[in-house]
Amino acid sequence: MTRVVVIDNHGQFTHLERRALRDLDVETELIDNETDPADVEADGIVLSGGPDMDRAGRSAEYLDADVPVLGICLGMQLIAEELGGRVGSGDYGGYADVDVEILDADDPLIGSLAPQTRVWASHADEVKAVPDGFTHTATSDVCGVEAMSNTERDLYGVQWHPEVAHTERGEEVFENFISICESN
Template sequence: MTRIVVIDNHGQFTHLEQRALRDAGVDTELVDNDTPPEEIDADGVVLSGGPDADRAGRSAEFLDIDVPVLGICLGMQIMASELGGRVGSGDYGGYADVTVDILDDDDPLVGSLAPETRVWASHADEVKELPDGFTHTATSDVCGIEAMSDADRDLYGVQWHPEVAHTERGEEVFENFIARCER
């Protein structure tokens, strides 16, 4: 059975990320972000959302364990900043229901959502500049970079929360990620 661990960055929806994966039929576990990556045995990793990059523990170390990684909100920001991108304050700030335009319908994570989808997202902080090797895969009128992918390294990020009921087709994002973990 496919096993995906969720690295807990203390976000208010983190338990829903684990539940979404369990509901999709994978073995999943919620793991504290101070856990050493070498202690993890998984086919994929989700870097959860969270309130503060200063409380991200060892999250960045999970980018190098040679399994697909999905960063959600703060998880995407950690991925971007650790790999040479830039994160900054968002113009909007709090949570909002946002229409996201999918820019790459061939993208393995969000391409199936094209041409657009409605999501629930926080924009207090956001990726302002992509790291080298990443493709800009989604945008909105609230946030320039709503999603990014580096399919060669199986690293993916979404600014929005696919685990919450307010996000349309959020389960599809998890299903697409699971498919990458099962390759």
């Protein structure tokens, strides 16, 4: 059975990420972000959202775990910052419904979504520039970089929260990530 662990960065929706995976018949566990990656066996990693990059613990170390990684909100920002991208304050701020435009229909994580998909996202902080090797895969009127992917390294990120009911086709994002993990 495929095993995907969720690294807890203290976000208010983190438990919903684990539940979404469990509901898709994946073995899953919520793991404290201070856990040594060497102690974690998984086919994939979800870096959860959270309130502050300073509270991300050892999350950055999971980028070298040799399994696919999906960063959600803060998790995506952490990937970008660690790998040479740029993160900054968003112009919009808090949570809102946002229409994202999918820029890459071939992207294995979000390419299957509708070209315009309604999502629930926070934009207090956001990725301003993707790291080298990443493709900018979604945008919106609120945030330039709503999603990014590096298929060579199997690193993916979305600014929005696919685990909440307000996000259209959020389950599909998790299904696509599970497929990526199973083909790794």
